[in-house]
Amino acid sequence: MAELLVQERDINGFAPLNWYNGKVVFNSGFLLLADHYNFLPRACRPRRARTKGKVERMVKYLKENFFVRYRRFDSFTHVNQQLEQWIADVADKRELRQFKETPEQRFALEQEHLQPLPDTDFDTSYFDIRHVSWDSYIEVGGNRYSVPEALCGQPVSIRISLDDELRIYSNERLVASHRLCSASSGWQTVPEHHAPLWQQVSQVEHRPLSAYEELL
Template identity: 65%
Template sequence: MLRREDHYMIKQRHQQGAFIVDIAHQIGCSEKTVRRHISYPAPPTAKRGKKQVAKLEPFKDYIDSRLSEQVWNAAVIFEEIREKGYRGGSAMLRRYIHPKRPLRASKNTVRFETLPGYQLQHDWGEIIVEVAGSPCTVNFAVNTLGFSRCFHVFAAPKQDAEHTYESLVRSFNYFGGSVKTVLVDNQKAAVIKHGQNGNIEFNAGFLQLANHYGFSPRACKPYRPQTKGKTERMVGYVKHNFFTRYRQFESFSHVNQLLAMWLVKVADQRHLRQFKQTPENRFTEEKTALMPLPAGDFDTSYFDIRQVAWDSYIDVRGNRYSVPSFWCGRAVNIRIGLDNRLRIYGDEQLLVTHLLQEVTQGWQKVPEHHQALWQQVNRVESRSLSVYEELL
């Protein structure tokens, strides 16, 4: 059982918005114990009889030897001493081990600190909440500046390449500048594969994004998520803070509107105990080190090539869309934005814009596109009757 001081510290740290895992690490107990004390209205008390404590006495030397061997799992030790004749409970054993936990060898990963404006870490999270009155999976991209810990969140229906790139574009606009390196996980939107000798094949679209904003792409080693631990922690922070405050939304736009307010009022004001500052304070130093943004945003639209059929239509995602008949039999470029607008280009000129529709909505057409085709169909050749009289 924890001390009264530990109980009040848990309560205080929880009210400050600290993660349960951080509180457990600081106190030296399990996350389950932290949750239990958060639910208690007052510090629990217990009466320990001398007879019960005496049950553990013959086994303390053995327990200490196992702890010296770095065996700290109380459940394992409990089973071992039961086989040796221990008849007490596991709680007594845990109370004996708890004060010794500061002697445990640390398994913490050394955190790599970056210079201002040097690195941004990207990661995705997801959660099921209510959107437009129905349960919906909300995917959210978290982009965290390595120095200031200031981050931006973008909610989206998918974790595909277009939304990944859009999240980074919005983050750079939010911060007012770009960084020298962007560290990503191994999602296909950014990384095709890890080759030999540490060579990484990046997605062509991600390389275009990197070239547009002038950053160098970096990827975590496979099965090594600690590399981008700063943004990994922020994914959990968004889940347990923002999505605890808000559970119902009208649309994805509504999610992003609330996120924008929450970032300013809550996330940027959180206390960073290792720096004794807030992200907002540290960002004032990092902002001056960011690289300037290019003249225009990177186009995150999906792009492909289509062949225009004889009837002046192209196929896109199961439906058909009209194109000026002059392009029949020729190739055109298409771009699909996150606003579900289909833009069709020929010779780098915008030919037409359609709003994507379900197949049930029918083919999408512009009447003017088929005028030339109808003129050809309605053109009937006229001949003199003398031509037929000669045949007789």
């Protein structure tokens, strides 16, 4: 990983930074990324093409090369596998006109100047807060998902990964996980989450009549 990353203002609709009164303000999510990978973000000056990096038009290259070769994917894991193969066999083998070298050759020269990557990946999950209802569910995307009954009435945090895994946390502790489903699939319930509630109902239903006679 590079120690310094020179960043443009806008990347295909995503703005990691903005300028206010001549000062740069980085997006909070981008700063979390910089902290995780231990690089210093630096902003390109507006209308100063010389401050920009050499890597340009990568989206167009992907569309016209990778997505022409590979058109169907079973999962994000499959996409990543195909990308790794394409990078090794195609992208890293092409000659860069300006340098008269391939990316593979350039990387061999630059590798010793790079920092090692962290042991963990950066968490790209969508983050939000939910409140657990009285019946021990939370609502996400039009459907309901169970959580342990002890959390009824409490706030919990949720994280949704790119492959639609819903993880539910209470005080930073993972308490439940589900696969996201459409509302037509019905409420998603883990029976163990509600077992104590059913035990309470069972105790009420089987209470002997003598218990009520004491109240008369």
